[in-house]
Amino acid sequence: MEFEELRKIWDAQNDQPLYAINEKAMYNLILSKKKQAHRITNISELLIIIVYIITGSFVLGMNLFDQSSNISMYVLCAWMLGSAFFMLVNRIRRINGDNQFDRSMSGDLDHAISVATYQVRISQIMLWNILPIGALTILSLWEGGKPIWIAMVVLLFFALSYYAGGWEHNIYKRKKRELEVLKNKLDNAG
Amino acid sequence: MIEKEQQQIFEDWLSQHKGLIFKIVRAYTFTVVEQDDLFQEIIIQVWHSVPKFRGEASVITWLYRISLNTAIKWTKKERKHYQSETLEGVQHILQESRMQTDERLIWLYEEIYKLDEIDRSLTLLLLDGFSYKEMASIIGITESNVGVKINRIKKQLISKSKKHDHYGI
Numbered sequence: 001m002e003f004e005e006l007r008k009i010w011d012a013q014n015d016q017p018l019y020a021i022n023e024k025a026m027y028n029l030i031l032s033k034k035k036q037a038h039r040i041t042n043i044s045e046l047l048i049i050i051v052y053i054i055t056g057s058f059v060l061g062m063n064l065f066d067q068s069s070n071i072s073m074y075v076l077c078a079w080m081l082g083s084a085f086f087m088l089v090n091r092i093r094r095i096n097g098d099n100q101f102d103r104s105m106s107g108d109l110d111h112a113i114s115v116a117t118y119q120v121r122i123s124q125i126m127l128w129n130i131l132p133i134g135a136l137t138i139l140s141l142w143e144g145g146k147p148i149w150i151a152m153v154v155l156l157f158f159a160l161s162y163y164a165g166g167w168e169h170n171i172y173k174r175k176k177r178e179l180e181v182l183k184n185k186l187d188n189a190g
Numbered sequence: 191m192i193e194k195e196q197q198q199i200f201e202d203w204l205s206q207h208k209g210l211i212f213k214i215v216r217a218y219t220f221t222v223v224e225q226d227d228l229f230q231e232i233i234i235q236v237w238h239s240v241p242k243f244r245g246e247a248s249v250i251t252w253l254y255r256i257s258l259n260t261a262i263k264w265t266k267k268e269r270k271h272y273q274s275e276t277l278e279g280v281q282h283i284l285q286e287s288r289m290q291t292d293e294r295l296i297w298l299y300e301e302i303y304k305l306d307e308i309d310r311s312l313t314l315l316l317l318d319g320f321s322y323k324e325m326a327s328i329i330g331i332t333e334s335n336v337g338v339k340i341n342r343i344k345k346q347l348i349s350k351s352k353k354h355d356h357y358g359i
Contacts, residue, residue: 001294001348001351001352002348003344003347003348005351006298006317006347006348006351007317007319009292009294009295009298010295010298010317010318011317012292012295013209013213013291013292013295014209016287017208017209017212017287018209018212018213018215018216018286018287018291019212019215019216019225019229019284019285019286019287020284020285020287177234177237177238178234180197180237181233181234181237184197184200184201184204184233184237
């Protein structure tokens with residue numbers, strides 16, 4: 001065969017697509033991505049609530065026990081318990097909203113995207129939340145007359161937490177993007 | 191670019207040019223598992239590329255560039271993970287068309303698959319009628335280098351096709 005013949009054979013395939021998109025397989029992929037997103041959301045929510053309740057209560061208990069007049073410490077524990085409450089309210093709202101999506105493939109995917117959007121939003125808020133908590137902690141250390149090196153260690157800890165939080169936030173953003181791409185594929189398959 | 195706009199452009203590209211992606215997927219993969227994985231990878235990269243598209247090249251050239259780059263990277267990094275996987279019990283997003291495929295086309299894909307990653311890209315571009323200049327820009331090598339490689343690929347394919355004809359397959 002000459003090259004032009006090869007090209008003719010090649011061009012002929014343009015009239016008939018090589019593949020079809022298997023909607024059932026795509027549906028299963030969506031379901032598995034959705035389950036994975038749910039599991040991660042549940043664990044993160046519970047972890048955030050538990051950590052804020054324990055640390056907030058611990059700071060409050062210490063303050064009451066020491067009969068401390070350190071205002072920043074009281075603000076800090078109020079902020080932490082408030083964060084736990086905020087997370088709890090968001091969790092309840094998310095669970096209540098779970099039934100708003102229909103059981104179609106598209107509905108399932110919309111649901112998965114909604115959960116992913118929620119994860120992105122919460123991780124962003126929790127990332128920002130590190131800043132006031134860090135500031136209040138440093139302020140309370142300063143108010144309590146603690147040595148500067150302790151403040152530096154605490155500052156480093158919060159900087160690392162902020163970095164780790166940013167990393168987690170990016171993972172959620174990437175997962176959300178993957179789901180949106182799947183949704184586009186689904187829309188195009190029809 | 192707002193997300194809705196990005197989505198609209200992506201949908202248009204996919205509906206009009208998915209055949210282009212299918213060809214690359216077919217040329218760079220061997221098993222259905224691989225086809226599925228590479229297809230998903232290309233689609234994700236195409237989505238990310240939408241806001242970066244400035245219209246300096248045609249959409250087809252742009253899509254070829256993104257898809258071939260992804261396929262080449264995928265071949266180097268990911269393929270080894272799929273070599274030991276079996277095909278049983280696995281559901282795939284991509285299904286090969288049930289339409290009767292020309293035996294000679296199957297043979298052509300097999301021969302393209304035997305080439306290295308860069309030659310594979312050049313062959314696809316050549317068969318789809320790209321100029322040397324466009325190929326050089328997409329692949330990132332000089333035009334003269336493209337010319338040398340294309341001549342060699344053409345000779346190789348013609349020689350193999352003659353053997354193929356000779357054995358009457």
